[in-house]
Amino acid sequence: MNAPANIASAKTEAAAVLGRLGVDRALWTGGPRAVRSPVTGEIIADVHDTPLAAVAQTIETAHEAFRAWRNVPAPRRGELIRLFGEELRAAKADLAAVVTLEAGKITSEALGEVQEMIDICDFAVGLSRQLYGLTIATERPDHRMMETWHPLGVVGIISAFNFPVAVWCWNSALALVCGDPCVWKPSEKTPLTALATQAVFERALARFGDAPKGLSAVILGGREVGEALVDHPKVPLVSATGSTAMGRAVGPRLAQRFARALLELGGNNAAIIAPTADLDLALRGVAFAAMGTAGQRCTTLRRLFVHESIYDGFVGALKAAYASVPVGDPRQAGVLVGPLIDAASFDGMQKSLADARAAGGQVQGGERVEMGEEAFYVRPAIVEMPGQTDVVKRETFAPILYVMKYRDIEEAIALQNDVPQGLSSSIFTNDMREAELFISARGSDCGIANVNIGPSGAEIGGAFGGEKETGGGRESGSDAWKAYMRRATNTLNYGKTLPLAQGVSFEIKTAP
Known part of the structure; x- marks a missing residue:
């Protein structure tokens, strides 16, 4: 299948932009390694190893x-x-x-x-x-x-x-x-x-x-x-x-x-939606963290734990947002979700969705959006899971959000920490005790722990990174x-004696 007619040539645009930036044409033409744009599926350059x-x-x-x-x-x-x-x-x-x-x-x-x-x-x-x-x-x-x-x-x-x-x-x-x-x-x-x-x-x-x-x-x-x-x-x-x-x-x-x-x-980042959360704020935070960059951030939100008392209403609103999010050419105004990087990423996503279904998950989304044979666009997927199974514990670099219920905050934190990765995490709550517990020593075990913002989108002022397999x-x-x-470590002696640390004595005879 050819790219839709309304998609502008990525190859033509790349040549123009690289020229304006002053990149020597010899560096990106005539080489043996093809560079394919995920936007249209075109080969836009041939670089030299x-x-x-x-x-x-x-x-x-x-x-x-x-x-x-x-x-x-x-x-x-x-x-x-x-x-x-x-x-x-x-x-x-x-x-x-x-x-x-x-x-x-x-x-x-x-x-x-x-x-x-x-x-x-x-x-x-x-x-x-x-x-x-x-x-x-x-x-x-x-x-x-x-x-x-x-x-x-x-x-x-x-x-x-x-x-x-x-x-x-x-x-x-x-x-x-x-x-x-x-x-x-x-x-x-x-x-x-x-x-x-x-x-x-x-x-x-x-x-x-x-x-x-x-x-x-x-x-x-x-x-x-x-x-x-x-x-x-x-x-x-x-x-x-x-x-x-x-x-x-x-x-x-x-x-x-x-x-x-x-x-x-890697990161397998989670968010907890507590009963006291500002649900509109949480919805917007979850949407960006889970769908931004087509789920291809190391800080992408991949697991969501929603309190059972608010589960139906919040997840219903989230499903509606997922169903309506614009997927398409990332150069076009209004598009929020662009392509996956390549076919391997798409195949990995489909395998994880199949594994989730086999484990009892209910899947909404995940289907391919046709934008050309070599371009891999998908609708972001929400997967309601009965529990945190093996498929949930592994990172799939694609827009899949696994959603699960929880009953109390200690349970939610334990579930969040029960994965090999430890990059980013967040909780949406207006309960001060829950917020403080989450960022305490017995709370999130991640290198990044946020309150009332999602796990994705770090600022440069803080040190970025995580624990465990991250x-x-x-x-x-x-x-x-x-x-x-x-x-x-430098020690400078500006005196005339030579006292030793820890009270050690080592006196030698010197010439008169």
């Missing part, structure tokens, strides 16, 4: 850049990120258009992703004057003890298709002000966004004037390219975003050479910058 020898040379060049960049004062490094933020503001609409064409996000979400890049640049510029250590009380007289933070080295970044530019920027903006060059391996599904971002960054580099060569580089390819990045001895930190299976492969490889792993992996990494705001630096 980076040869493994070139990957190694790119890392060596980045390491040489590190040796120079670590000596640049941090506020000066921040100036580069300030200029990059300016270039992102100028390129916002075009870069967002590439995100839409390559990842399938609706226009407002694509623009929001680029805005997230701008926001983290602003954060990083301020951070460049706040890379501080502590002065620590010492038991020895005439001594001072302190901690200092130093640049770490080349940072490898492996990003996923669903946030093809923002997650890179969470890492790179902080890493660069911390003194670390970055080598970026984007998802094979979204290489164009990486090439476009690199072109924008190079404009900032040209304005900056005296940055060393190799501060930021993009390497393209499949698993073997990622493995070359992960295994290189001159990459002391790899930040990898993707599936739990990917994390299980990356983590041990890094541990084998004692490198650092910053892992952002990997334990933290990126973006708060003190996440420490992951990109090495800590040293």
